[in-house]
Amino acid sequence: MKLINEKLEFLSRQDQLTNIFNRRGFELATQKVFKLAVRNKNTVTFAVLDVDNFKFINDSLGHSAGDKCLEFIGERLRDIFKRDTDFVGRYGGEEFVVLIAEGTGDMHLDLLERLRASIESGRVPYEGQQVKMTVSIGAYTLSEDFSLSYEGIIKKADDLLYISKRSGKNKITHKEQ
Numbered sequence: 001m002k003l004i005n006e007k008l009e010f011l012s013r014q015d016q017l018t019n020i021f022n023r024r025g026f027e028l029a030t031q032k033v034f035k036l037a038v039r040n041k042n043t044v045t046f047a048v049l050d051v052d053n054f055k056f057i058n059d060s061l062g063h064s065a066g067d068k069c070l071e072f073i074g075e076r077l078r079d080i081f082k083r084d085t086d087f088v089g090r091y092g093g094e095e096f097v098v099l100i101a102e103g104t105g106d107m108h109l110d111l112l113e114r115l116r117a118s119i120e121s122g123r124v125p126y127e128g129q130q131v132k133m134t135v136s137i138g139a140y141t142l143s144e145d146f147s148l149s150y151e152g153i154i155k156k157a158d159d160l161l162y163i164s165k166r167s168g169k170n171k172i173t174h175k176e177q
Helices: 002-011 023-040 054-061 063-080 105-121 150-166
Strands: 044-051 086-092 095-101 124-126 129-131 135-142 172-176
Touching: 023 044, 023 086, 023 095, 023 150, 044 054, 044 063, 044 105, 044 150, 054 063, 054 129, 063 086, 063 095, 063 105, 063 124, 063 129, 095 105, 105 135, 105 172, 135 150, 150 172
Parallel strands: 135 172
Antiparallel strands: 044 095, 044 135, 086 095, 124 129
């Protein structure tokens, strides 16, 4: 019975399509890490990414193609963010989140750029076609002033995401403080 409960608890925190944390699992895992980083004054970055023109993929190719694209992004996230202090999750729909603790803001930005470039250069095979996509990313790094709350850093990253979307997509808008 204990094993079944542990399995159910694990499943309640994982996104079944992408095999990364779902929103609940991500928040449970990262709130403590964020507090620890703030307390120890360790650089921490929160990033929000959104698939550009995802509605077009779903509308033109169907939801199964959209699902394959989301699976692909989950794979890229797992491939790039491997350290114990890297956390990735699907926040909902075509929106994903990353929390990077440890290292420098520049290192965090390099990892995010690797992710963006990997998705841009990748192709998702679907019914004889190669689906191409891009993502827009908003990222906010704490490195000096650690007074921002967990909810505050999420809001800052989300605001930066919308700047990326409005200014041409397929880019990272980053701010560090």
